[in-house]
């Protein structure tokens with residue numbers, strides 16, 4: 001469930017791009033094809049989604065008897081700022097007692113998709129509020145339990161997705177599908193909700209072939225009862241990009257296929273590749289063309305060309321699932337590159353949970369030739385309860401006849417089978433990352449609310465304030481600047497700071513520049529939470545952490561006042577910017593400062609604090625380019641569930657994510673170390689950490705940098721502005737220490753204090769070789785510092801930096 005929610009997040013975002021108009025040409029084939037799309041709680045009779053499918057309001061729907069007496073139609077109290085501006089407000093149907101939608105459908109198998117957006121909802125008549133922590137409920141489809149004691153916000157939080165979609169496949173027998181929402185009886189005040197319901201009839205996608213049960217050393221056939229209900233856990237386009245639903249591809253049933261790389265174990269990514277240009281994919285007889293779209297077969301992942309490496313390793317995916325169920329795993333195969341056209345060229349083993357599922361898988365033998373599709377179904381029983389990892393591993397056949405000791409996979413689907421004993425598909429809510437969390441507040445590592453919040457702020461600031469403006473948080477004692485800030489607000493930048501309200505730029509006593517964050521009166525953050533937040537913020541104080549100067553709390557007006565960071569974020573100085581590039585020495589100082597800030601967080605404060613969202617957008621620079629870590633802890637002090645979701649911005653922090661944390665959901669300081677390692681590469685290479693425009697092997701900066709480092713060509717991909725600035729010794733030390741930080745296994749990563757000392761050594765190596773080569777350089781550097789501090793104002797940054805570049809280059813040239 002956990003992963004699938006992530007997988008389908010994009011779909012939902014697409015869906016939410018809804019045009020509130022009864023537009024011409026909207027595809028409303030929904031009735032004749034048997035498809036049903038309900039937009040729950042929407043006052044407008046019909047809306048269209050981004051791929052122009054019509055969604056009908058559940059009000060007055062023939063499928064929703066006595067709806068108004070039994071439920072509340074509501075809208076999200078705050079539209080997600082990540083949504084396209086054309087999106088209207090989001091609606092939901094809220095149930096405070098059991099309610100059943102009764103769908104008349106033709107009998108047979110169908111996808112049932114439930115869309116959830118856990119946030120605070122306000123009833124359309126504004127009389128009631130529903131906060132997400134009480135959204136705690138069960139869902140049944142006829143008599144199959146889909147969800148039980150389901151905590152939607154926990155799922156959103158654990159998967160770091162604001163929206164998620166759960167996909168089931170059920171076989172309807174009596175021409176009727178009853179979908180019942182029942183608030184939990186375990187907690188008073190619980191309610192159920194639903195945003196969208198989608199039903200798409202399909203042929204039998206599951207039970208026409210008999211899977212092989214991987215079962216110790218003794219695989220055996222495992223026939224599946226055609227009445228079985230399934231839940232989609234993963235649907236991966238291996239070695240390729242996500243494939244979104246398309247309106248004109250009815251044979252895809254609006255399935256979403258996702259990139260497999262987040263699930264690959266360790267750094268064993270192997271090689272991903274596309275089909276040969278001359279090849280066209282054909283469906284082998286017996287493989288219906290709706291099995292998977294051609295796009296799935298057109299890309300693949302293999303282990304690579306090094307036979308020795310292949311023989312000594314596995315290509316492994318790790319997929320967290322609920323224990324205690326059977327799973328059906330469908331492997332899609334197609335050989336798509338010459339010269340593999342014959343049998344006995346490539347053959348491999350498939351292991352599931354360390355048990356052999358398939359020996360000697362030879363795709364050509366199965367499919368009948370290159371460019372022809374095949375799939376294999378395997379089943380596995382997972383014992384126990386709770387969450388567990390499903391291991392899927394491929395290993396080359398050791399048979400000596402092989403021309404290519406390699407393995408191949410094009411697509412992978414994982415479905416949970418209903419537990420017949422309990423007639424249920426319900427698992428536990430995915431666990432939150434376990435954190436050494438000092439405040440017992442919500443750990444939200446992957447992209448925590450603060451992350452979204454401040455990123456929105458930082459971006460808006462960059463756009464709205466012509467550079468130089470950013471916020472901060474944290475630290476300091478709570479002196480209350482009673483509402484003076486209000487009078488001194490200089491300018492409303494008109495940006496939204498997520499759930500926390502707007503950010504203003506102001507002056508105290510017309511002197512001290514500050515950033516002011518004003519609480520959103522609609523926010524659920526009450527005075528109590530506000531105080532908790534201040535108290536938390538006040539625990540920390542450090543030169544390399546952004547400071548909270550004060551706050552104000554009067555007549556429901558809640559305001560936080562922070563240091564004004566004249567030079568904005570580090571990210572703004574690296575790429576996609578008009579700012580002059582930073583010198584190497586400046587970058588090194590910024591990295592060292594950041595490392596100090598993080599080291600303090602990890603060890604210096606009374607309790608260990610894990611930042612969880614270390615990235616260049618969260619490293620702010622003051623007027624002297626001193627690095628200040630920002631945006632930690634606000635989320636911890638904030639119990640406000642509304643802010644916990646990160647939607648489109650998940651991508652933004654994606655490249656910084658510790659893969660081990662991602663897999664295990666266990667947060668440690670080493671997760672910060674990993675993210676910081678990515679920051680180091682970003683500083684060196686001055687490119688976004690994920691750039692999907694680039695060729696595949698370059699998309700992830702971390703992976704690309706590591707592979708360049710391995711080939712000893714890292715220096716070729718560094719920021720061209722740094723050419724000639726970095727001494728070789730310093731470069732090596734810096735690159736090594738970045739590489740250590742991003743090690744796959746947290747145990748192999750250094751502690752923050754080791755990273756700090758490595759960087760300090762790197763600085764010494766830079767300076768000692770420069771000193772050797774030039775005394776003039778030291779002078780130049782001193783002189784430049786003077787220039788910098790003499791012109792601290794943000795607007796003059798460019799000219800200052802400009803002079804710096806010239807000065808430094810000349811000095812360095814002389815030195816040589």
Ligand SMILES: *[C@@H]1O[C@H](CO)[C@@H](O)[C@H](O)[C@H]1NC(C)=O
Pocket residue numbers: 028029
């Ligand atoms: C589309 O749906 C509307 C509303 O149900 C209906 O009145 C109309 O006839 C449908 N149009 C087509 C082309 O099916």
Ligand SMILES: *[C@@H]1O[C@H](CO)[C@@H](O)[C@H](O)[C@H]1NC(C)=O
Pocket residue numbers: 142143173174423
């Ligand atoms: C409910 O489940 C039972 C088996 O547990 C089955 O025999 C029965 O047909 C099911 N009823 C419906 C309406 O699906």
Ligand SMILES: *[C@@H]1O[C@H](CO)[C@@H](O)[C@H](O)[C@H]1NC(C)=O
Pocket residue numbers: 133134135136151152153154157187432
């Ligand atoms: C749902 O999960 C959230 C986040 O873990 C938690 O704060 C909330 O109390 C939970 N609600 C229930 C009813 O368990």
Ligand SMILES: *[C@@H]1O[C@H](CO)[C@@H](O)[C@H](O)[C@H]1NC(C)=O
Pocket residue numbers: 098138140182
């Ligand atoms: C609501 O549904 C749940 C689960 O199906 C059931 O346990 C409970 O008894 C129902 N409540 C009422 C009032 O029918």
Ligand SMILES: *[C@@H]1O[C@H](CO)[C@@H](O)[C@H](O)[C@H]1NC(C)=O
Pocket residue numbers: 108109171172173203204207226227
């Ligand atoms: C649905 O279930 C019935 C009875 O179990 C079975 O005969 C039928 O083939 C199933 N249909 C599909 C599409 O799986």
Ligand SMILES: *[C@@H]1O[C@H](CO)[C@@H](O)[C@H](O)[C@H]1NC(C)=O
Pocket residue numbers: 246247248249
């Ligand atoms: C289907 O839609 C996509 C865009 O959604 C378009 O690129 C493609 O050409 C369409 N195909 C057909 C057969 O209309």
Ligand SMILES: *[C@@H]1O[C@H](CO)[C@@H](O)[C@H](O)[C@H]1NC(C)=O
Pocket residue numbers: 278338
């Ligand atoms: C692909 O097609 C082109 C033109 O038809 C041909 O020149 C080329 O040799 C073909 N390549 C392969 C690998 O068959």
Ligand SMILES: *[C@@H]1O[C@H](CO)[C@@H](O)[C@H](O)[C@H]1NC(C)=O
Pocket residue numbers: 251289290
């Ligand atoms: C899929 O196959 C069916 C029958 O084999 C055919 O009618 C249909 O046009 C095919 N659809 C696509 C999109 O290839």
Ligand SMILES: *[C@@H]1O[C@H](CO)[C@@H](O)[C@H](O)[C@H]1NC(C)=O
Pocket residue numbers: 353354389391
């Ligand atoms: C499979 O083996 C690996 C390493 O040998 C181990 O870490 C993992 O827990 C095993 N998985 C299962 C499901 O037994």
Ligand SMILES: *[C@@H]1O[C@H](CO)[C@@H](O)[C@H](O)[C@H]1NC(C)=O
Pocket residue numbers: 311312313314351353354355393395
């Ligand atoms: C590959 O995985 C299988 C099953 O988990 C395991 O038995 C084998 O030792 C692994 N091989 C290597 C080289 O890691």
Ligand SMILES: *[C@@H]1O[C@H](CO)[C@@H](O)[C@H](O)[C@H]1NC(C)=O
Pocket residue numbers: 383
């Ligand atoms: C799962 O449980 C069954 C029955 O208790 C047992 O036979 C089997 O060995 C267990 N499998 C694993 C992998 O523990």
